[in-house]
Amino acid sequence: MLVNMRDLLADAQEGNYAVGSFSVANMEMVLGVLKAAKELKAPVILQIAEVRLKQSPLEIIGPLMVAAAEAADTPVAVHFDHGKTLEKIGQALDLGFTSVMFDGSHLELDENIAMTKKVMEMAQDYDAAVEAEIGCVGGSEDGSEDIAINCTKLEDAVRFETETNVDALAIAIGNAHGNYKSTPKLRFDILEEVEKNTDVPLVLHGGTGITPDDFVKCSHTGIKKINIATATFDMVENTVHKCYNDGGINGYYDLQAAEVEGAYQNAKKHILIFGTDNKA
Ligand code: 13P
DSSP: BOOHHHHHHHHHHHHOOOOOEEEEHHHHHHHHHHHHHHHOOOOEEEEGGGTTTTTOOOOHHHHHHHHHHOSHHHHHHHHEEEEEOOHHHHHHHHHTTTEEEETTTTTTTTHHHHHHHHHHHHHTTTTTTTEESSSOEEEEEEEEOOOOOOOOOOHHHHHHHOOOOOOOOEEEEEBSSSSSSSOOOHHHHHHHHHHHHHOOOOOOOTTTOOHHHHHHHHHHHTEEEEEOOOOHHHHHHHHHHHHHTTTTOOOOHHHHHHHHHHHHHHHHHHHHHHTTTTTT
């Protein structure tokens, strides 16, 4: 069923786990993620980022994501990831997304706070949740930019929460989008301080390549939403590749099944690590 992300994250805070937020680009990925969620009785979040809309137009994939969530057996929130323009954020809200992110991480803190508040006003009319970001997660969602990591400052997190009361806050603790060049060293000292001094559910972007141990540690230290994108795309592509090599693809529908399988395996793996199984 389609649910508000706020409720999923509140349950995660109470249950001491994190919810996987899986980026999707087409129907096959949506089906794969929801198959894993159903099998493991897990709540999940389906998301798409604004930079990906050139490949998957919002007016087409948005209704598909919402319809799939409505028909799902477990609680599913539909989230607009890395919203950059008020126009697209408004469109996602109109389409029934139950949460939107405003990514003002590149702005001065004052401006980020002001813009986040504006998005919260927009979202209020739909009772949708809002995620914001402070500090800079490295890389970029579609790999087009190599943004330097700039770890979140504790005082900024406290101020941001107090002034906005935002539903979820993405922080930068050494994490980056895309495949890491070397194993990331997350700044758990920063995460612990932010968790201790705030109540807002925290979000970890750049989930691909983070070790299972670090995921678990994050999920026990205030991180309640973990974004996974590249791992899904890679697993879908690799599964298709392998099926071709093994002679398992004879025609289009075998190709489609291989895509669903890749997204399913990837979501299943992460749901088990995040501890979201049997939480629906
Ligand atoms: P990865 O592509 O590194 O998994 O990052 C996903 C993400 O944070 C999307 O917002």
